[in-house]
Each structure stands twice: as structure tokens, then as C-alpha cells.
Amino acid sequence: MFSKFEEWYRDRHDYARAWKEKSSGKVFGCFCSYVPEEILVAANILPVRVLGSHEPQDVTEPHLFGMFCPFCRDVLAQGLKGRYEYLDGITLAQSCIHLRQAYRSWEQHVDQPFSYYLPHPMSVQSPAAVPYLREELENYKKAVEEFTGSKITNDDLDRGIRILNENREAMHELYKHRIGPEPKLSGKEAMWVTVSSTWIDKEEHTAEIRRVLKLIEEREMDRECGAKLMFVGSENDDIEFINMVESVGATVVVDDHCTGTRYFWNSTADDMNDRIEAIAKRYVERPACPSKDHPVRTRFPHILKLAKDFDVQGVILIQQKFCDPHEADMVPLRKYLEENDIPCLFLEFDVTVPLGPFRIRVEAFLEMVGEEDLF
Amino acid sequence: MITAGVDVGAKTVKIVVLRDREVVATAKDLSGFDQAKVASELLAQALEKANVTQGDLAGICSTGAGRKIVSEATHSVTEVSAGAKGSLFINPDVRTVIDVGAEEGRAIRCTEKGKVEDFAVNEKCAAGSGAFTESMARALEVDVAELGKLSLGSDASVPMNAQCAVFAESEVVSLLHAETPKQDISKAIHDAIASRITSMARRIGLNKEVLVIGGVALNVGFIRSLNEAIEMDVIVADDPEFVNALGAALIAAERAN
Numbered sequence: 001m002f003s004k005f006e007e008w009y010r011d012r013h014d015y016a017r018a019w020k021e022k023s024s025g026k027v028f029g030c031f032c033s034y035v036p037e038e039i040l041v042a043a044n045i046l047p048v049r050v051l052g053s054h055e056p057q058d059v060t061e062p063h064l065f066g067m068f069c070p071f072c073r074d075v076l077a078q079g080l081k082g083r084y085e086y087l088d089g090i091t092l093a094q095s096c097i098h099l100r101q102a103y104r105s106w107e108q109h110v111d112q113p114f115s116y117y118l119p120h121p122m123s124v125q126s127p128a129a130v131p132y133l134r135e136e137l138e139n140y141k142k143a144v145e146e147f148t149g150s151k152i153t154n155d156d157l158d159r160g161i162r163i164l165n166e167n168r169e170a171m172h173e174l175y176k177h178r179i180g181p182e183p184k185l186s187g188k189e190a191m192w193v194t195v196s197s198t199w200i201d202k203e204e205h206t207a208e209i210r211r212v213l214k215l216i217e218e219r220e221m222d223r224e225c226g227a228k229l230m231f232v233g234s235e236n237d238d239i240e241f242i243n244m245v246e247s248v249g250a251t252v253v254v255d256d257h258c259t260g261t262r263y264f265w266n267s268t269a270d271d272m273n274d275r276i277e278a279i280a281k282r283y284v285e286r287p288a289c290p291s292k293d294h295p296v297r298t299r300f301p302h303i304l305k306l307a308k309d310f311d312v313q314g315v316i317l318i319q320q321k322f323c324d325p326h327e328a329d330m331v332p333l334r335k336y337l338e339e340n341d342i343p344c345l346f347l348e349f350d351v352t353v354p355l356g357p358f359r360i361r362v363e364a365f366l367e368m369v370g371e372e373d374l375f
Numbered sequence: 376m377i378t379a380g381v382d383v384g385a386k387t388v389k390i391v392v393l394r395d396r397e398v399v400a401t402a403k404d405l406s407g408f409d410q411a412k413v414a415s416e417l418l419a420q421a422l423e424k425a426n427v428t429q430g431d432l433a434g435i436c437s438t439g440a441g442r443k444i445v446s447e448a449t450h451s452v453t454e455v456s457a458g459a460k461g462s463l464f465i466n467p468d469v470r471t472v473i474d475v476g477a478e479e480g481r482a483i484r485c486t487e488k489g490k491v492e493d494f495a496v497n498e499k500c501a502a503g504s505g506a507f508t509e510s511m512a513r514a515l516e517v518d519v520a521e522l523g524k525l526s527l528g529s530d531a532s533v534p535m536n537a538q539c540a541v542f543a544e545s546e547v548v549s550l551l552h553a554e555t556p557k558q559d560i561s562k563a564i565h566d567a568i569a570s571r572i573t574s575m576a577r578r579i580g581l582n583k584e585v586l587v588i589g590g591v592a593l594n595v596g597f598i599r600s601l602n603e604a605i606e607m608d609v610i611v612a613d614d615p616e617f618v619n620a621l622g623a624a625l626i627a628a629e630r631a632n
Contacts, residue, residue, distance in 0.1 A: 367455065368493075
């Protein structure tokens with residue numbers, strides 16, 4: 001049922017090349033999930049989230065200091081190895097300095113016709129955040145218009161907003177099938193869907209979700225659900241890891257990742273006269289990345305609500321090594337969840353993950369959360 | 376009721392045979408390359424010692440890093456659950472278990488019923504485990520069994536970074552070049568492991584009583600350093616290497632009921 005998403009997940013570059021040939025459109029690489037894709041879709045550009053490949057690499061050492069996170073190094077490696085050679089442009093929306101460093105290095109060392117650094121408010125809780133981002137998005141829109149040679153009209157923006165919102169709505173509907181005693185899809189299948197949504201043409205992706213939604217009610221998973229878990233962390237597209245977790249008696253039913261719910265959870269208002277302000281509001285008000293979630297940690301109650309709504313028995317805290325924003329949240333987040341009776345397992349991720357030792361920890365965690373059976 | 380626990384660890388396989396919750400036989404051997412074969416042969420030996428056959432067993436529970444390869448096992452649990460179970464059986468007042476084996480150090484916090492509340496495992500590097508003491512003993516050219524005793528002769532506090540086993544070894548070499556007495560270096564090594572283990576245990580919370588299990592619990596130098604680091608007296612399990620196998624055998628008995 002999810003084979004199309006699996007194929008898209010696996011053959012991401014082939015898809016983008018084929019899309020470009022078919023549509024004669026441009027493809028932009030997005031560093032970070034804060035890039036306003038509505039504007040790109042309005043300009044008939046395919047936004048493609050740039051992610052790593054989870055392979056050891058030896059090409060970034062001259063460019064990034066060792067304490068920068070493995071994810072940003074993996075991202076830069078993809079550029080240096082020419083795997084995104086089809087990109088017409090790149091955009092970084094400011095969130096953390098690690099990815100900014102990878103972006104700046106990419107800009108210097110990878111030939112790219114268009115590159116844009118989009119300043120993005122770090123204090124999203126400030127009343128000045130929306131007007132600030134609005135101005136920055138206007139500048140970004142102008143830069144994109146100059147690059148493509150075409151004006152982006154209000155009709156174009158309405159189309160961009162509609163296409164993004166339709167995808168977000170379909171994702172929400174799909175996630176509803178992960179609630180309840182017998183989820184209709186595994187965490188691995190959901191990961192294929194959510195992660196691929198960050199680079200597939202949104203209309204095509206939405207149509208495929210809609211096709212699945214027609215069939216999913218009748219579906220039964222081919223295994224027991226086991227313990228229902230939530231993943232929390234920065235980006236996570238690690239299929240091997242989620243597959244391992246689900247092979248030892250668990251199903252991942254929800255997440256708080258920027259390649260998961262944080263990416264699609266809220267919509268852009270489609271009834272505001274000022275479309276750019278509507279887009280700015282959406283990105284300011286979306287479930288926050290910890291790099292922007294201060295002074296109040298708004299993500300904690302949001303994560304707890306997701307955990308309760310999806311009735312999880314435990315949370316796996318996935319910490320990308322050296323990811324400072326998430327490290328800053330890790331101690332209080334764990335305390336907060338445990339005080340609310342949600343047990344947590346902390347795991348530190350690198351570019352590759354040691355599946356053997358992690359398996360033992362996950363199994364011990366599952367024994368811990370389901371101990372009525374054992375003791 | 377007779378049950379057996381089989382703990383397939385990174386370095387050794389341990390077996391405990393229980394009859395009505397009394398230990399009637401134990402066996403231990405190096406894991407070797409063919410862990411499945413070693414586990415099978417060792418199980419046969421332990422059963423012979425206990426004068427029972429496999430058919431007499433109500434259950435066999437495996438645990439440890441290689442627990443999945445034990446074909447005779449009727450159940451399987453992780454070393455975290457087995458460690459908590461075995462520790463509470465030894466001493467019902469235990470609330471924190473520190474388990475230092477050949478390749479992993481673990482801290483387990485449990486309830487009075489032996490329910491695991493939280494646990495932590497050392498990350499990636501072997502610097503908080505038995506393999507570390509072995510490599511340090513090699514660097515000092517002393518027998519690993521002597522390393523602990525050697526450190527008892529020192530009250531010095533020589534700072535050492537044990538974040539990485541390989542770099543720590545080069546630190547030992549530097550200390551030797553600086554003509555630091557071997558006993559002081561030995562103390563520094565144990566302080567470093569104890570500090571690393573304590574830091575991990577503090578992450579989950581240290582509650583009295585603290586029981587130390589695993590092969591490294593036999594190292595008197597480590598235990599002294601650990602007492603100092605956690606600022607309380609730990610209890611060392613009798614036959615600390617067998618506690619996980621004991622816990623597994625107890626779980627096999629509970630499952631059989």
C-alpha cells in the first residue's frame with residue numbers, strides 16, 4: 001500500500017531529475033523546514049529538502065569543524081559529492097548555526113545558480129516576529145521573481161498556499177489512522193510518507209495519500225502492534241532504526257520531528273488579504289524547533305499532548321550528536337515527560353547508528369514500559 | 376521447580392540452575408567465537424552438575440548481548456531486566472544496580488518489586504567497562520587481577536581523562552614517562568572508571584542500597600574508587616558475574632508459573 005512512498009523515499013534524486021525534465025521547472029534545495037515552500041510552489045519551483053544519506057564520509061573535514069552535528073556534515077557531503085547536481089538553487093531559513101555553516105560551505109564549494117540566506121526570527125514568541133518575517137519573505141519573493149523572471153501574483157500565492165495546505169490536511173488524516181489500539185500503518189510506513197513529502201511534488205504526493213486513505217480503513221497490519229511509542233528529536237529519516245524498533249515489539253505512532261509532524265502540523269490561513277503575512281504567521285506559529293522555542297518552551301506541552309492523543313507508552317528521545325538546540329531541551333524535556341508519566345529512552349544518533357547496542361536498549365525499554373507482562 | 380538462566384555476555388557465558396529458587400549449579404566459560412556452541416555445552420555441564428536433564432527444566436531464560444542465539448531458551452529478557460531481578464533477589468533493599476561487564480557499564484534504578492524505573496548504558500566507548508581495565512593493565516604490564524589491589528596502595532589523586540579508552544591508554548603511557556608510581560596510575564585508572572560510571576548512574580538517580588554486579592565488581596580498586604565517587608558504600612554481590620544469569624533463571628521460574 002505504501003510502496004510508492006517507499007520508492008520516492010529511496011529514489012529521491014531520480015524523482016527530482018525526472019520532475020525537472022517533465023515540467024521544465026526549477027528545483028530548489030531547502031536547508032531546514034522553515035523555508036516557506038508556499039512561495040516556491042507559487043513560482044512553479046519544486047522544493048526539495050536536503051537530507052543526508054547515512055553513510056560514513058570523508059569529504060567535509062576541510063570545511064566543518066568536528067563539533068558540528070553529524071546531520072549538517074552529512075548534508076554538506078551530499079553537495080560536495082554532487083548528489084544534488086540537479087538543483088537550480090538553494091535556500092537556508094535560519095534556525096541553527098550548524099546547518100548555516102553547512103549551507104555557507106555548500107554555497108562556496110558547490111556550483112549553484114541561486115543561493116539565498118533567509119533570515120528567520122529566532123524569537124518567534126516576540127510580537128515583532130511576524131512583521132519581521134513578513135518583510136524578509138517579501139525580499140525572498142522578489143529574489144525568486146528576479147531569478148525566474150516571472151512575477152509571483154496573489155493567485156500564484158493562493159495556489160501555493162492551497163497546495164501546501166492540502167498536503168498538510170491529507171497528512172493529518174493519515175496520522176489519525178495511527179491512533180487507537182490497532183494502528184493502520186507502521187511508523188516505518190509513516191516515515192516513508194512524511195519524509196518523502198519534503199521533496200515530492202506536493203499535488204502528486206497528496207493524490208497518493210488520498211489513494212491510500214480510500215483503502216486504509218480495511219487494512220490490518222501484518223503484525224501485532226506491541227508497545228506504542230513516540231519519537232522526539234530534530235530531523236529523522238533513519239528507516240533502519242525505526243525498522244529495528246518496530247521489529248522488537250513496538251509501533252511508532254507519532255513523532256515530533258522536523259521531517260515529521262513539525263513539518264506539516266499547522267496550515268497557512270487562506271483567507272487573509274496579505275498572503276505573505278499569512279505565510280509568515282504560519283512559520284512563526286508552527287510547532288517550534290527548540291532553536292526558536294524561548295523564552296517559553298511551547299513545544300513541551302505540544303509534545304505531551306501528542307503523546308496523550310496518540311496514547312503512547314513511551315518516548316524515544318533521538319538526540320543528534322552535537323545538536324545544541326535539542327541538547328538544551330533534553331534534560332528538562334525528559335523531566336517534564338517523566339513527571340507526566342511518560343517513560344523516556346534517550347539515544348544519541350550519529351550519521352550511522354549502532355543498531356546492535358541500540359536494539360538492546362530499546363528492548364530493555366520495552367520491557368520497562370510493559371513490565372506487567374514480565375513481572 | 377527447576378529453571379536455568381543463560382547469560383551470554385560479550386566475554387563470558389554464565390549459567391545458573393535454580394531449584395525452588397535455590398542455586399544448585401553454576402557454570403562459566405569464555406564466549407569464544409561460536410557463542411551458541413559454548414552456551415549449549417555449558418548448559419549441559421551445569422545441568423550435569425545439578426544432576427538434572429533438560430527435560431526436568433520448567434524453563435530456560437536467556438539474557439545478555441548474545442541472548443538471541445541460545446536455541447534452548449524458552450524465554451529471553453534483556454540484561455537490564457535480568458540484572459534488576461537478580462539483584463533484588465540477592466538483597467531486597469537494593470534500589471540501584473550498577474552492572475559493569477566486559478564491554479558495557481549499566482546503571483539500573485528499580486522499585487522494591489524489582490520493576491525497572493530507569494536505566495542508562497555507557498555510550499559507545501568501552502572506557503567504563505572491563506575491557507578498559509584489561510587494556511590499562513596491559514599498559515602498566517601488570518596482571519588484570521593485580522590492578523585493583525595495586526591501586527589500594529595509593530591515596531594520590533591523579534586526574535585522568537577516561538572519555539576514550541584509546542586516549543586513556545596514551546595518558547597512562549605519559550604518566551609512566553613522567554615516572555608516576557604504578558600504584559598512583561592504577562588508582563587514577565579506577566577513579567576515572569568510577570567517575571564515568573557514577574556520572575551515568577547520577578543521570579538516572581542514585582538511591583540506596585546500591586548493588587554492584589558484573590565481573591568488574593570483583594576489582595577491589597574499582598569498588599574503593601566507586602565508594603568515593605558516589606559518596607556512599609556500595610554492596611558488592613557475591614558471585615557478581617552470575618547475577619544476570621540468576622535473574623534470568625528467576626524470570627524463567629515466574630514465567631513457568
